[in-house]
Amino acid sequence: MEIVLKGRIKEAVKKLYNSEVPDEFIQLQETRKDFRGDFTLVVFPLLRYSKNTPETTGEMIGSYLVENCSAVSGFNVIKGFLNLEISDKWWLEFFSKMASEQDHFANCRVPEPETIVVEYSSPNTNKPLHLGHIRNNLLGFSLYRLLSSTGHKVIKTNIVNDRGIHICKSMLAWQRFGNGETPESAGMKGDHLVGKYYVLFEKAYRLEVEKLILDGMSPAEAKETAPIMKEIREMLVKWEAGDKDVIDLWKMMNSWVYAGFDETYLKLGVDFDRIYYESQTYMLGKELVLKALEKDILYRNNDSSIWADLTSEGLDQKLLLRSDGTAVYMTQDLGTAVRRYDDYHFNRHIYVVGNEQNYHFQVLKAVLKRMGYEWSDGLIHFSYGMVELPEGRMKSREGTVVDADDLIAEMHETARSVSLELGKLSDFSDEEKEDVFRKIGLGALKYFILKVDPRKNMTFNPEESIDFNGNTGPFIQYTYARIKSVLRKASRSGLNDDVPVSFPFQALQKELDLIKLLRRFSETVATAAHDYSPALIANYCYDLAREFNQFYHDYSILGETDTEIRTFRLVLSKLTSEILAEGMWLLGVEMPERM
RNA sequence: GGACCUGUAGCUUAAUUGGAUAGAGCAUCUGGCUACGGACCAGAAGGUUGGGGGUUCGAGUCCCUCCAGGUUCACCA
Numbered sequence: 181m182e183i184v185l186k187g188r189i190k191e192a193v194k195k196l197y198n199s200e201v202p203d204e205f206i207q208l209q210e211t212r213k214d215f216r217g218d219f220t221l222v223v224f225p226l227l228r229y230s231k232n233t234p235e236t237t238g239e240m241i242g243s244y245l246v247e248n249c250s251a252v253s254g255f256n257v258i259k260g261f262l263n264l265e266i267s268d269k270w271w272l273e274f275f276s277k278m279a280s281e282q283d284h285f286a287n288c289r290v291p292e293p294e295t296i297v298v299e300y301s302s303p304n305t306n307k308p309l310h311l312g313h314i315r316n317n318l319l320g321f322s323l324y325r326l327l328s329s330t331g332h333k334v335i336k337t338n339i340v341n342d343r344g345i346h347i348c349k350s351m352l353a354w355q356r357f358g359n360g361e362t363p364e365s366a367g368m369k370g371d372h373l374v375g376k377y378y379v380l381f382e383k384a385y386r387l388e389v390e391k392l393i394l395d396g397m398s399p400a401e402a403k404e405t406a407p408i409m410k411e412i413r414e415m416l417v418k419w420e421a422g423d424k425d426v427i428d429l430w431k432m433m434n435s436w437v438y439a440g441f442d443e444t445y446l447k448l449g450v451d452f453d454r455i456y457y458e459s460q461t462y463m464l465g466k467e468l469v470l471k472a473l474e475k476d477i478l479y480r481n482n483d484s485s486i487w488a489d490l491t492s493e494g495l496d497q498k499l500l501l502r503s504d505g506t507a508v509y510m511t512q513d514l515g516t517a518v519r520r521y522d523d524y525h526f527n528r529h530i531y532v533v534g535n536e537q538n539y540h541f542q543v544l545k546a547v548l549k550r551m552g553y554e555w556s557d558g559l560i561h562f563s564y565g566m567v568e569l570p571e572g573r574m575k576s577r578e579g580t581v582v583d584a585d586d587l588i589a590e591m592h593e594t595a596r597s598v599s600l601e602l603g604k605l606s607d608f609s610d611e612e613k614e615d616v617f618r619k620i621g622l623g624a625l626k627y628f629i630l631k632v633d634p635r636k637n638m639t640f641n642p643e644e645s646i647d648f649n650g651n652t653g654p655f656i657q658y659t660y661a662r663i664k665s666v667l668r669k670a671s672r673s674g675l676n677d678d679v680p681v682s683f684p685f686q687a688l689q690k691e692l693d694l695i696k697l698l699r700r701f702s703e704t705v706a707t708a709a710h711d712y713s714p715a716l717i718a719n720y721c722y723d724l725a726r727e728f729n730q731f732y733h734d735y736s737i738l739g740e741t742d743t744e745i746r747t748f749r750l751v752l753s754k755l756t757s758e759i760l761a762e763g764m765w766l767l768g769v770e771m772p773e774r775m
Numbered sequence: 776g777g778a779c780c781u782g783u784a785g786c787u788u789a790a791u792u793g794g795a796u797a798g799a800g801c802a803u804c805u806g807g808c809u810a811c812g813g814a815c816c817a818g819a820a821g822g823u824u825g826g827g828g829g830u831u832c833g834a835g836u837c838c839c840u841c842c843a844g845g846u847u848c849a850c851c852a
Contacts, residue, residue, distance in 0.1 A: 209791060213798095222794060224832055234832080260832070261795060304852070341852060458852090485850065494778080495848090502850040509852050538779060539847050565781080566845085573845095602814065620814095632788070636781065637845070648814055650800035651788080658814050666811050700791090707791085719789065722799085729815060738811045753811095775814080 181274070181699075182208055184251070185219060185264070192244040199229040210696070216256055217263030218696065224260045234260035268687050275695045279755045280679045284762050287702035288709070289331035294527035297335045297520055298324050301450070302533065304341045305437045306350045307375035307576060309444050309584040311567045311640060312534070315629050318768060319564055320532040321450040322630060322714040325766045330709040335524055338452045339516055342434055343459040348415045350374045351429050352408070353381035363436050369443060369585065370436025379576070384408055420506065447588055449622070449768050454523075456516055462507040465515030469500045472551050493546050495539075500547070513544055514551075521555055528558045530712070535563040535635070562712055565637035582642060591621030594645050595654075604775065616772045620654050623769045627653030630767050631718035651722050653769055656760060659725040661775045663757040666737055670750055675738070677750035685745060690731040694752060697727050701759050705766070714767055721763040728756050 186206050193201050207222040223230075223238045230237040235257055242255035242262050253267035278284075300320020303309060309317075320336070328334040354361070354377045363370040385408050392402035403409070418426045445451060469486055472478045478488050478500060486501040500511055520529065531541060541561035548556035566573065567582075574581045595617040599605060605613050628646045632638055648654040670677060687695075700720070708716040737753060740746040761771045 207794080209794080212795065214796075220795085224794085227832085259795065302852095344852060346852065483850090496777095499850060504850080506850085508850070512852090534846090535780065536846055542779090563780085568845095598814075604812090604814090628787095636788095639787090644801095647787090647801065650814095652800085652814085654814060655800095658812085662812050662815090669811065703791090711792090715789095719799095722789095726799085730817095732811080733816050736810065774812095 181251070181266070181270075182219070185245075185249070188245055188249045188252075189221060189241060191248070192241045193226060193229055196240055196244060197229045197231075201226065201229060210700075211263050215258065215261075215263050216265065218266040219264045221262040221264065222260065223257075223262050238262035268692065271692055271695050272687060274699065275752070275755075276679055278698060279751050284701060284759060285329045285705065288329065288706040290706075293331045293333060295333045295335070295524055296327055297337055297524055297526045297529045298327070298532065299337045299339055299530065300532035301338045301445075301452070302341065303338075303441060304346060305374070305434050306346050306378045308369070308371040308440060310574060310576075311582040311584065311587060312574065314448065314584050314587070314625070315564060315567050315638075316532055316534070317445070317448055317450045318626055318629050319562070319634055319714065321448075321768050322717075322766060323530065323532065323562065323712055325768065326705070326709040326712075326714065326717070329766065330706060335454060335526075336452045337520070338455045339461075340455060340457045342457050343419070343462065345412060345416055346378075347430070348412050348419065349381040350378040351426075351433055352412055352415055353377040353384065354433065355429070356384075363439070369440040370438075371440030371444070372583075372585075374433055374437050374440075379579075381408075444584055444588075447585070447622075449770070456519070458512050458516070461515040461519055462512035463515070464519055465511035465513070466501065466505075466507055468514050468518060468551065469511060477550050488543075488547050488550070490543065490546050495543055495546060498543050498547070510540070510543065510547070513540075514547060517544065517548060517556075517559065518553070521553070526555070526558060528560055530560045530562050532562045532564070535565055537561070538563055562634070564634040568637055568639045570639060570641050570643075582640065587625065588622065591625045591646065592618050593621070595621035595624065595648075598648055599775070608774075616775050619770045619772045620648075620657060620775060623653035623657050623764075623771075624648060625653075626767055626769050627656070627718060627764075630714045631722075633715055634713070653764075654775075656721050656725045656764060657769070657771055657775060659728055660757055660760050660764075660771045661773060662732070663728070663753045663760075664773050666753060667750070667757070670738060673738070675750065676743075676747050677754050678747075679751055685742075685748075687748075688735065690727075690734050691749070691752060694724075694727050694731050694756065697724050698755060698759055701763070705763075708766075717763050717766050721760055721767075724756065724760060724763070728753075728760075 186203070186208060189206050189208070190201055193199055205225040207225060209220050209222070211217040211220045221238075221241065223234050223241070226237055226241075227234060230240070232240075238257035238260070242257060242264070245252045245264060246255060251266050251270040252264050254265040256263050298320055300323075301313065301317050303313060324334050324336050354374075357380055358377065361373070363373050366373055368376070385406060388406040388408055389399070389402045392406060393399055397405070415426060419430060469478065473480060473486055478486055480486055481503075483503040485499060485503040488498045488500055490496060490498060498510065499508060500514075502508060517529070520526065533541070538561065541559070545556050545559050548559070568574070569580060569582070571580070596614075599617060599620070605616060608616070624646045629638075631651065646652070667677065704716060704720045708714065735749065737746065737749045740749060764771055
């Protein structure tokens with residue numbers, strides 16, 4: 181519609197003022213609710229062609245459109261805004277077409293699909309997933325659905341940080357305090373068990389440091405010389421040397437963690453096409469660095485560590501290999517990027533990683549570019565804000581981390597108690613009930629996280645449980661369930677909800693509002709995919725659910741005696757439920773048929 | 776100190792990317808269930824968009840400058 185209107189407006193300016201207007205001067209937008217009309221043309225940019233007042237220019241273009249464009253039924257001009265009214269007939273025809281389409285994403289497909297790698301999750305194998313990971317996973321997964329819905333080929337990947345000194349910590353603590361404990365014997369999820377030993381290590385380490393300080397050592401020196409720290413370093417050296425005992429222990433404990441992660445991923449409803457392990461890419465990174473050194477892209481320091489000088493790009497010196505020749509974080513990320521390009525030849529590579537690593541990704545791009553990889557322009561850091569608690573950042577050492585599994589369980593529990601209090605689902609079996617509670621609890625959590633601008637830090641207050649009223653996932657799920665209920669009742673009564681070819685009656689305001697909102701779906705999906713913004717989808721779904729609720733309260737659906745009007749309302753309801761489900765699907769939220 | 780990000784009602788937040796009177800939810804107050812589901816709807820109250828300048832027909836949005844907060848600048852990952 182917009183395209184047609186824009187063309188006509190161009191035509192109008194040409195006829196009326198004998199000038200060609202560039203596209204960006206034709207600013208067409210949806211009319212605000214408080215004004216009469218459907219689309220609004222901002223006439224200010226056109227004044228240079230009309231050489232007239234905004235009001236007169238608006239009047240002239242408006243009259244032209246009413247005469248020459250059948251869809252435009254009227255207009256009004258307020259200040260410099262030309263509000264165009266689209267005929268009900270046009271809206272109803274549009275609605276019929278949309279309701280009969282099988283694939284609601286058809287209109288948002290991009291003309292040239294790309295291959296896009298999305299990396300998300302990126303856990304460490306020394307502790308369980310927490311609330312920050314939940315945000316990461318939900319954003320990553322939703323980006324995948326958004327981008328693939330617009331026609332791109334998207335590969336979901338994960339990079340597992342499975343090597344390094346932090347991993348050795350839980351291994352050592354398990355050796356020392358574990359007595360052969362396993363997830364089975366402890367009755368714990370594997371990742372939680374390993375996390376427990378990580379905490380035990382930190383405790384033991386702190387004790388040793390405190391003792392040394394008491395003996396008169398400086399804090400810095402104490403941290404360096406604590407015996408347990410020494411053991412850790414020895415263990416890391418053994419790991420890198422491939423010592424059988426250490427490697428076996430590492431493999432065993434990692435397998436526990438992976439089993440635990442898999443369980444959490446399954447509960448969250450996210451998955452991956454390909455998992456990369458740092459332990460398998462850091463060697464490639466080392467090779468790349470050494471090769472670049474030969475080409476004088478990098479330089480070697482006196483102590484034989486290797487650095488990149490990025491001062492000409494406005495960045496600092498960056499270490500790429502330690503003096504002892506071992507790899508750092510950046511080294512392995514260089515290796516991972518190159519390997520992924522070899523694997524997929526992506527057009528874009530999106531890293532879903534917290535904003536604390538903004539600098540890291542600037543450097544990563546710059547170094548790859550310098551090494552001659554032109555595709556590094558396609559690396560995108562999707563940077564999101566931290567999840568904080570009311571008292572500040574989550575600190576694993578202080579035990580203030582909100583555990584992912586615990587939170588999911590709590591949401592499920594809250595959904596259960598709210599539902600039971602409302603007396604719902606009394607005819608459901610226990611399993612059916614639990615499944616619905618799970619969907620609602622998870623829906624509340626996902627929506628709560630995805631509806632906010634990813635760039636912003638968000639605070640999560642564990643004391644106040646996530647709302648189920650207002651702008652929330654359950655509100656949208658509820659609206660969906662209610663529509664489904666109406667449709668069930670209609671089909672039991674043998675009422676028709678097929679798409680009629682035309683609606684020969686005058687539609688009411690709320691009905692038109694709903695149709696207008698439905699029309700915006702494909703446009704919203706396209707924009708959200710382009711801007712990497714699941715929040716846009718979330719807010720759209722909320723608007724739609726709200727609009728439907730108003731419509732629902734104002735007008736009878738099943739009680740309407742005129743067959744055509746009732747059919748129309750049934751189809752309208754059905755289409756709304758489909759679009760709601762599609763939108764929430766993009767966010768990874770499941771919709772219960774009843775709740 | 777350098778770089779980057781954020782600041783909108785008491786709280787959580789939106790604003791079609793520079794458009795009209797800044798829009799919602801929570802909390803507070805008022806009204807509405809014999810209609811197809813009240814996890815709802817309607818209404819009231821709540822704002823100097825952190826402050827100040829600038830750009831123009833027009834600024835929450837762009838530029839400058841302060842203020843506040845966060846992140847980062849590691850031979851941690």
